[in-house]
Amino acid sequence: MGSVTSLFVRKMVAGAEPGIDGAAYLRSVGIDPDGQWDPKQMISDEAYYDLLERMGEEIDITDLPLRVGDSMRCDEYGALGLAWKAAPTLRGSYMRVERFARIWTSIVAYEIEPRDGGILWIEHRAGERRLGMRLSVEADMASAVSISCQVSPVPFQPDAVYFKHKAPATLQHHEAYFGCPVHFNCEHDALLISNEALDQPNKLGDEGITQFLMPHLEGELKGLRDEPSLGDRTKEAIAKALSEGPPKMEDIARGLGFSARSFHRRLADHGLSFQMLAEETRRELAEGLLRDQQYSLADIAFLTGFSEQSSFTRAFKRWVGHTPASYRKTAAGL
Known part of the structure; x- marks a missing residue:
């Protein structure tokens, strides 16, 4: 782009x-x-x-x-x-x-x-x-x-x-x-x-x-430097918006200077989808926060866009095959 x-x-x-x-x-x-x-x-x-x-x-x-x-x-x-x-x-x-x-x-x-x-x-x-x-x-x-x-x-x-x-x-x-x-x-x-x-x-x-x-x-x-890829820019925008809840594609598109239609087309041209990028962003953010002991599981659920800790736990287990608590223990070497 x-x-x-x-x-x-x-x-x-x-x-x-x-x-x-x-x-x-x-x-x-x-x-x-x-x-x-x-x-x-x-x-x-x-x-x-x-x-x-x-x-x-x-x-x-x-x-x-x-x-x-x-x-x-x-x-x-x-x-x-x-x-x-x-x-x-x-x-x-x-x-x-x-x-x-x-x-x-x-x-x-x-x-x-x-x-x-x-x-x-x-x-x-x-x-x-x-x-x-x-x-x-x-x-x-x-x-x-x-x-x-x-x-x-x-x-x-x-x-x-x-x-x-x-x-x-x-x-x-x-x-x-x-x-x-x-x-x-x-x-x-x-x-x-x-x-x-x-x-x-x-x-x-x-x-x-x-x-x-x-x-x-x-x-x-x-x-001059090469601009970040569309996927990277999208994930960055999603990460910034997650504390307000799951972001909408239309809002992210507008923030990046696209119409929703053009944004969807450009992502598809790169073999990407908004849903896929949103899931990747939430998972990567959750993994990083879990490795930092200062955040509680409730905090991490909020920061990754979940209204309830139980919803976060189910999603995280689907992503990586472990609960957030067991992932944190493994990451800490416990």
Whole structure:
């Protein structure tokens, strides 16, 4: 499972207003609508795609990713945006995003592929080509054009745009925005950019800023760690909720930034079920607490989500074949 910056989520929601209840959409994925815009706050890709698809059930979203992409500004990308502006040429800007995009998202990788007279700027994104993903890809391509226009000293437009997914009902919005041929059902999601455009000196190119920023970005990239698996994150959330009783899948899903339907599907994709993870979590927590003599059996029953000690005893014997009391004695070497 991947993650995206909440900046993209907020931008999409803002672009869809007033046709939707934006505050409700943000809260549904764990974002405080009245809070500060924090690009480092991340949500899962599945939650993001679900949100976009739910918006599509309320309003016409054909041109939404284009409007959102057009609204993106270099400064909103923090140090990466500053590195984009400070690169000596637009080619350098694209090379920096190819290198450091992982700081902003774990679901996308970029590749620069040389072509006669230019490059193909390719976006790689794994997963089912669902509507939410299609909208996200289109917004990414539109934003690349927007921030290219912001740093180029001359009007910028790609030579062609390519999308892997099928075309929307009308192409007028896409062709008007990109100002070039837009192709669908292609091998890649990509922009074709000429060498002439790439070799233009950026308006704000600054070698001094570049020398300062590059070690900082390399440090951020090095500091990234692989995210815990969905199963591990689910078990952690279940463990935290157990003292309130057996947690409901819907509540855990919401806390992890999923809809219940998407959460169930993602678990199934990994060969997991919520019930299985809940049982494993309760058993593992009970075993750990039983090895600690400071907790009574009644305490452990409560902490593992049982309303009665007798229910805990029956469940534990089913899990490991011993009563909690005999397990504790064995663990203590008695």
